[in-house]
Amino acid sequence: MKYTGAEIIIKLLEREGIDIVSGIPGGANLPLYNALYKSKIQHILARHEQGAGFIAHGIARATGKTAVCFATSGPGATNLLTVIADAKLDSIPIIAITGQVPSSFIGTDAFQEVDTYGMTLPITKHNFLVRDARELLYIIPEAFKIAASGRPGPVVIDVPKDVQCQAIEFDQWPDRQKEEDPEEINLSGIKHIAGMINESKRPLLYIGGGIVNSKAHKLLYKLAKRNSIPVTSTLMGLGCFPSGDSLSLGMPGMHGACYTNFILNDVDLLLAFGVRFDDRATGNVKKFCPQAKIVHIDIDRSEIDKIKKSNFSVTGDIGLALKQIMPFINSDRRGDWIRKIEKIKEEHPFLREKNSDFLHPINLIRTISNLVKPDTIITTDVGQHQMWVAQAYPFQYPRTLLTSGGLGTMGFGLPAAIGAALVNPDKRIVCISGDGSFLMNIQELATLADLNLNITTIIMNNGHLGLIRQQQELFYEKNYIAAKFISNPDFAAIARNFGIRSYDLEGMENPMAVLSESLTKPGSCVVNAPIHYAENVCPIVPPGAANYEMIGGEKND
Amino acid sequence: MTKIASTIIELTVQNHPGVMSHITGLFSRRAFNLEGILCGCIGKGTQSRMFLLVENNGRIQQIIKQLEKLYDVIDVTLREDYDHTLFKRLHEFIK
Numbered sequence: 107m108k109y110t111g112a113e114i115i116i117k118l119l120e121r122e123g124i125d126i127v128s129g130i131p132g133g134a135n136l137p138l139y140n141a142l143y144k145s146k147i148q149h150i151l152a153r154h155e156q157g158a159g160f161i162a163h164g165i166a167r168a169t170g171k172t173a174v175c176f177a178t179s180g181p182g183a184t185n186l187l188t189v190i191a192d193a194k195l196d197s198i199p200i201i202a203i204t205g206q207v208p209s210s211f212i213g214t215d216a217f218q219e220v221d222t223y224g225m226t227l228p229i230t231k232h233n234f235l236v237r238d239a240r241e242l243l244y245i246i247p248e249a250f251k252i253a254a255s256g257r258p259g260p261v262v263i264d265v266p267k268d269v270q271c272q273a274i275e276f277d278q279w280p281d282r283q284k285e286e287d288p289e290e291i292n293l294s295g296i297k298h299i300a301g302m303i304n305e306s307k308r309p310l311l312y313i314g315g316g317i318v319n320s321k322a323h324k325l326l327y328k329l330a331k332r333n334s335i336p337v338t339s340t341l342m343g344l345g346c347f348p349s350g351d352s353l354s355l356g357m358p359g360m361h362g363a364c365y366t367n368f369i370l371n372d373v374d375l376l377l378a379f380g381v382r383f384d385d386r387a388t389g390n391v392k393k394f395c396p397q398a399k400i401v402h403i404d405i406d407r408s409e410i411d412k413i414k415k416s417n418f419s420v421t422g423d424i425g426l427a428l429k430q431i432m433p434f435i436n437s438d439r440r441g442d443w444i445r446k447i448e449k450i451k452e453e454h455p456f457l458r459e460k461n462s463d464f465l466h467p468i469n470l471i472r473t474i475s476n477l478v479k480p481d482t483i484i485t486t487d488v489g490q491h492q493m494w495v496a497q498a499y500p501f502q503y504p505r506t507l508l509t510s511g512g513l514g515t516m517g518f519g520l521p522a523a524i525g526a527a528l529v530n531p532d533k534r535i536v537c538i539s540g541d542g543s544f545l546m547n548i549q550e551l552a553t554l555a556d557l558n559l560n561i562t563t564i565i566m567n568n569g570h571l572g573l574i575r576q577q578q579e580l581f582y583e584k585n586y587i588a589a590k591f592i593s594n595p596d597f598a599a600i601a602r603n604f605g606i607r608s609y610d611l612e613g614m615e616n617p618m619a620v621l622s623e624s625l626t627k628p629g630s631c632v633v634n635a636p637i638h639y640a641e642n643v644c645p646i647v648p649p650g651a652a653n654y655e656m657i658g659g660e661k662n663d
Numbered sequence: 664m665t666k667i668a669s670t671i672i673e674l675t676v677q678n679h680p681g682v683m684s685h686i687t688g689l690f691s692r693r694a695f696n697l698e699g700i701l702c703g704c705i706g707k708g709t710q711s712r713m714f715l716l717v718e719n720n721g722r723i724q725q726i727i728k729q730l731e732k733l734y735d736v737i738d739v740t741l742r743e744d745y746d747h748t749l750f751k752r753l754h755e756f757i758k
């Protein structure tokens with residue numbers, strides 16, 4: 107058979123089960139689009155490559171499966187960089203296929219030539235520059251294997267235009283590369299960890315994105331319940347443990363639960379499962395869990411002892427490890443430890459708003475949660491609103507919070523919601539955004555209008571870059587600069603003019619009814635929710651401080 | 664050359680034009696010091712051998728783990744048994 111490079115790419119994407127690709131065409135990837143023309147793959151035409159990339163994030167983060175986006179050379183590829191870096195830091199399996207100038211032009215500063223390979227090298231799990239169409243038969247299946255195996259991550263495949271057009275003869279399609287199976291963990295290590303757990307007096311499970319990726323939430327629940335171990339989750343792990351459970355301690359760290367930041371001091375065994383000791387979670391790492399022995403299990407060997415030296419570690423899949431550990435775990439009620447935790451919780455309460463203002467951020471988020479189903483997918487942007495969601499929204503299931511954790515990219519929320527909605531046509535997706543972040547990818551309202559997906563975007567509008575204002579208030583002597591917007595657009599009117607239904611809660615007599623309609627009526631809509639500009643995220647751990655030195659976590663007398 | 668305790672990491676890698684960037688890129692973005700590189704093809708030219716002269720400090724294990732993660736790296740060994748005369752002669756040559 108004879109196929110061009112572009113046709114080979116599309117055919118191999120189909121064989122990988124890809125049915126949606128987001129992207130934007132340009133000179134250097136038009137052959138690829140020409141091959142896509144004949145395919146059943148649905149193409150989502152975003153309005154900016156960053157939008158296209160975050161749509162792929164939404165698909166990958168909501169399903170756990172690898173998603174694909176396309177961009178042309180030069181500005182198309184540079185517009186994808188943030189997306190790729192975001193996927194690297196949050197371990198998201200995406201494949202970006204970029205057009206490149208023809209091979210003979212590479213290195214000549216040709217029109218729309220940039221060194222995509224060189225630029226994406228430090229922000230990918232791996233990247234390829236394809237030199238011959240024949241290599242695609244190997245590279246495409248390999249890219250899928252790399253993106254999804256072990257610790258997932260982004261892969262870039264840069265394909266010069268002549269390679270896309272090059273026709274080659276070959277006899278058969280390559281087989282799909284199977285993902286590498288995680289290795290069995292040796293039994294003596296497993297028994298050792300079980301022994302440490304059984305013997306500990308004050309254990310704590312500190313869990314993160316690894317639990318999501320290995321689908322280990324049910325085993326986590328069993329372990330926690332059988333041995334009465336409280337669970338604190340990083341931003342990336344929220345939803346893995348039901349937030350309403352008495353053992354749930356919310357997030358630790360910079361904007362974590364006040365009591366949890368104190369409880370860390372008393373822990374004698376820290377079970378760090380699928381986490382990487384990110385500075386936002388640990389605060390000053392030297393003062394993080396000072397009394398605890400640490401057991402670290404992670405699939406990425408380089409995370410072990412990178413930030414914090416462990417007493418015992420296993421490199422491997424956390425789901426597999428938990429499955430092997432469970433038979434050796436004693437059941438224990440841990441009366442003393444649980445009572446101690448309850449006492450600390452009472453002394454350092456968290457999010458007990460006395461304020462009954464409907465538009466108070468915490469109240470608003472709780473109201474939203476009461477109006478939607480528990481498995482509703484929430485996406486956020488970055489800032490105060492993101493932290494309020496992480497603190498107050500009662501997540502029950504993994505993959506119900508899609509948020510840019512490691513990179514903290516403003517503009518993530520709307521396109522990620524579009525991606526999540528594309529693969530969850532029966533669900534409502536709620537994007538909770540800020541007036542600053544929303545403007546960073548607002549052009550994707552046009553993509554949303556094309557598709558009319560069930561997405562409710564709620565803009566918590568404080569007229570500021572709220573988190574910046576808060577940091578200037580607390581750490582920069584209230585020298586407010588570049589934090590307040592001189593003007594702010596009428597978001598409801600903008601959305602309307604994109605062809606999207608909109609609501610404004612400003613001065614509404616019955617905001618509840620409006621919010622309720624916005625969250626239940628089919629189709630897309632945007633809700634402007636004005637909130638008080640001076641509201642702060644509490645607590646906050648100052649830079650360099652220990653978690654227990656947080657501001658806003660003072661003892662309750 | 665300043666006298667810091669150095670050691671040699673020996674790598675076997677796939678031989679293609681991007682490999683060197685992957686290795687040196689890793690060192691710069693993770694703020695690891697790289698004091699010298701020697702590199703050449705082995706076998707039929709599909710693989711290369713690299714010798715990296717690195718500072719022997721507390722981060723060496725982390726460097727090795729990160730190198731092992733690179734897709735084109737086939738093998739990583741810490742060669743504390745090697746003497747550095749090779750690199751010394753090289754430094755003299757460069758001067």
Ligand SMILES: Cc1ncc(C[n+]2csc(CCOP(=O)(O)OP(=O)(O)O)c2C)c(N)n1
Pocket residue numbers: 487488489490491492514515516539540541542543544566568570571572573574
């Ligand atoms: C792309 C990008 N630029 C800058 C920042 C730094 N930053 C973090 S939070 C924030 C303010 C976000 O404002 P808004 O979206 O209105 O959310 P709020 O904090 O007001 O809830 C900024 C500028 C960032 N995270 N991402």
